Amino acid sequence: MNLYLSGPAEKVLKSDIEITGSKSESNRLLLLQALYPDLSIDNCSNSDDARVMKKGLGISSGEVDIHHAGTAMRFLTAYFASQQGKEVVLTGSKRMQERPIEVLVEALKDLGADISYLKTSGCPPIKIKGKRLYGGKVSLPANISSQYISALLLVAPRLERGLELELIGTITSIPYIKMTLGLLEQIGVGHSFEGNIIKVAPLDTVSPRTLVVESDWSSASYFYSILALSEAGSTIRLSAYREHSLQGDSILADLYKALGVDTQFQENSIVLTKTSRPLPSKIDLDLSNAPDLAQTLVVTCFGLGLPCHLSGLHTLKIKETDRLEALKNELGKLGADISVTDKSLRLEAATSINKAVSIATYNDHRMAMAFAPLALRTDLIIDDAEVVSKSYPDFWKDLDRLAFQIKEV
């Protein structure tokens, strides 16, 4: 499905939008619920990634295809490795079969797991024969993906000796590790994170309780971008959000202040308002703690005609696609002067935007959603627009609520 997008006829935007639960929190809680069945989950994400996570947790033998879901692949690997008597094959999309998992597999093997590669060494598909793992100390590189660390932490309280992780190298995507520890804390798991050592204590049972997933801040980023590109006075209420979030992408509220968008926390919502504040002369950010915001931010800057330099992007090359190359190609088609390295991106101030360009999305939900706000500046076509379902299946419906003009072509 390719969609032709134009901006709303009414220039001042106003809408209320309910966003589905965070996919990161949901996939962690789904795993914790499998380990502690007394847990219940409210506002669980309706994303494909949460759906495949549930499906994976429901099997005890045979193959499960987790498509493009990085967290599901990594979290289920740790789960099945520690489930005695279960024997499964975890596979995924063509891209998933290129996304590295060796760091996690090696750490689990050090703990006694039985995991083998079925195609390419270091990547899915993998065969896992579940064993009783006892836990203890293990070291692993921390500069490739935090998901390996979260995967180990999530199963840690179920291991007899708990876990002591030594993180080697610069730790990337730290807020996601803290989110994992924050959720463990909510169910009563003892832990510490000092320097490069994380310790998790064992826990046998939890008392029955319901954990409420906050809505997804990465999904909120597209509305921040829309507001940044809209007329002063435009306002959007998003729910359900909390002022004290476990999600690192809640840094959006600060980042977009510089781009003219104010955030007010009201009960369970955030109210975003576009102000008439003057823009800075350039944006320069290190996004190693919020890698999923890179695409949104660079497209906003392009639409605003602002130069921007983003660093800390070393994880982008191994996500749903090589996001640095994808951004360079697609912004380039729109007329941007953009250059990338393997960990940074530089965009020069745009003076014009090419019209009716088709934006390829590379099986990456964030390519589709990050480019959509540009319809406020020029008509554009988003190819394979259904990719959004990986994290935000209702994205196009919600854009329609904002009166964007959307036509299937």
Ligand SMILES: O=C(O)C1=C[C@@H](OP(=O)(O)O)[C@@H](O)[C@H](O)C1
């Ligand atoms: O743990 C998580 O839920 C995630 C961690 C991040 O990945 P990396 O740690 O690989 O950067 C992030 O990009 C991804 O969307 C979700």
Ligand SMILES: C=C(OP(=O)(O)O)C(=O)O
């Ligand atoms: C990188 C992402 O997801 P994952 O790694 O879980 O596939 C994402 O949602 O931007």
